[in-house]
Amino acid sequence: MTGTLTTSMTTIAEEDLEALARGAAVLGTGGGGDPYVGRLLAAQALREHGPVELVPPADLPDDASVFPVAMMGAPTVMVEKTPSTERIGDTVAALAEHLGVTPTHIACIEAGGVNSTFPLVAAAQLGLPVVDGDGMGRAFPELQMVLPTLSGIAATPMSIADEKGNVGVLTTVDNRSAEALARSLTITMGCAAIISNYAMTGAQAREGLVAGTLSLCTRIGRRLEEVRAEHGDAVAAVAGELGGRLLHTGKVVDVARRTATGFARGSAVVAGESGDLVLEFQNEHLVARRDGVVQVSTPDLIIVLDTDSGEPVTTEALRFGHRVSVVAAPADERWHSPGGIALVGPRYFGYETDPVRFDGAGAP
């Protein structure tokens, strides 16, 4: 964090979206979908309905009814199949009706590109404030991978809808079953669906969410603009905002990817002066290795930025020849608990390594 005092945001307006989406893509660690798509959708909604009120979790009444909203699916698909925003309200309404509860606030469940701006569409359409927070403090590929799971909040009842008007409401025995069933519906819906899940009270949201995500994203986005205008070091600025550090800089010399069971999986090699850094991703960058030794891994953040501009690079935008810098930054401390590691540690994703924490120290 910068440590500098910033005026706290109280609304999000159309003119904040560029910075917000850019910062969200940084926290998206390569996943979360193309920030451009989310930004376009949100811009349209904010232009039509006006700015959305931003409420810090600390200000939520205990009995608030907080409804997270997100896109589920393969980011590679979302780029080509822009979701119909008309269905967002239906998705929230389906869950609200099932629960017999009237939503008072919309929230982000993920600090990823699409999923940081997408809930603003719901908030604008429904005339509700949005919570300045999210369920991860970063992006992760599966539905159960949220801090509310760690604090015992059920993913379901959840609603899921496609752009045609098909809607499902799922009630599951655990949050991993919610992932499995919602994923199969998402795939049948064309690999992109709108979901509303982890409905929670204000008290639960204060405990379960990461506070300040949307203002942090906006701050990162603004800082990037400022530093670029000053021809400063954009990568260092992003690392500074996140309490992270530069891990590696170089050129992408190899990218292997495939879209399997609704995810974009693969790996990339970044060749630099200090050798090759291998990035393994599954929607998000999850493991960074040098000479076979893991430098940092999930749950900590592995962020790929364009070296010149500091612009975040999504895993689907990684291309041979791209000059990139890799920044590592600490995740929310709750992710390092045994329950957190079981949920999002490297072994869950099939990587044969214990988690390697961001050490915070030294030069790359």
Place this chain on the structure above:
Amino acid sequence: MTGTLTTSMTTIAEEDLEALARGAAVLGTGGGGDPYVGRLLAAQALREHGPVELVPPADLPDDASVFPVAMMGAPTVMVEKTPSTERIGDTVAALAEHLGVTPTHIACIEAGGVNSTFPLVAAAQLGLPVVDGDGMGRAFPELQMVLPTLSGIAATPMSIADEKGNVGVLTTVDNRSAEALARSLTITMGCAAIISNYAMTGAQAREGLVAGTLSLCTRIGRRLEEVRAEHGDAVAAVAGELGGRLLHTGKVVDVARRTATGFARGSAVVAGESGDLVLEFQNEHLVARRDGVVQVSTPDLIIVLDTDSGEPVTTEALRFGHRVSVVAAPADERWHSPGGIALVGPRYFGYETDPVRFDGAGAP
């Protein structure tokens, strides 16, 4: 039909189940699941809760709330993964709650092995009468393939549940979307799920269902027992009950099958004195060819019986060396309408042939 007067049934008790399940397997035309599984489940429920009242569609009040209940999935899986009957009530309750309607009657949506007896479990558990009818007059592999679809009744809202306690409620834009989404959930649920769908009023049930299915099944089953006791021609007796005729008799010399996307698909060759008859199936027998010429096809019934005993043979029980007789019989006339053929004609299943109707005439 026999044309003989039969005392109409007013209840189904445990002692009726053997005949009912056997007759249902005949109408199942090779699909609908192993009748033994459905019979076991129903026997347990009827022993515990007593006989279930059987109501002809004509006796349904206009404002009755009829809830069909069925198993969805690959019959080959149901044989090994017996569903938990405790979840049937939850499945009906989930749909009833969503609709805000109290069910007054349970119904069969399919005249197949499992799906003719499975609804009796729901009826017994919930203390409700069961409608003496079904939605097809036979078995078909997909959810939208029911006569209520032809009379404009929506498949959804529908509920779907697995044995673990996961429950979904789907609302879809059309009945084919219901099939697609429920199928993907069924596959994720382990290829077998409990569903309740096509909830309808008594007036709609009278129009949309085939009347008399459960008593017809029981009559066929009883007739088979009688004829066998008299060492009579069991195959001819079945054909007589259905207004059908013997198409072919011989020995199974080849069976090819695979379970793909939740279905049991394949073909079988029955070698006889009059040449080879090739049966093509997708859960149910759908096309019968001799020398490349289609003899009879879906929607009419192609029924494979053990030549000696007249016992119905499901597609998953077909084995090399099995001596079988193939009976053709007419489907409900509504299936031969243009809408019916579009829904369940041979081309829908990928067979390059116009439908060939059972001609009712002559020797094989």
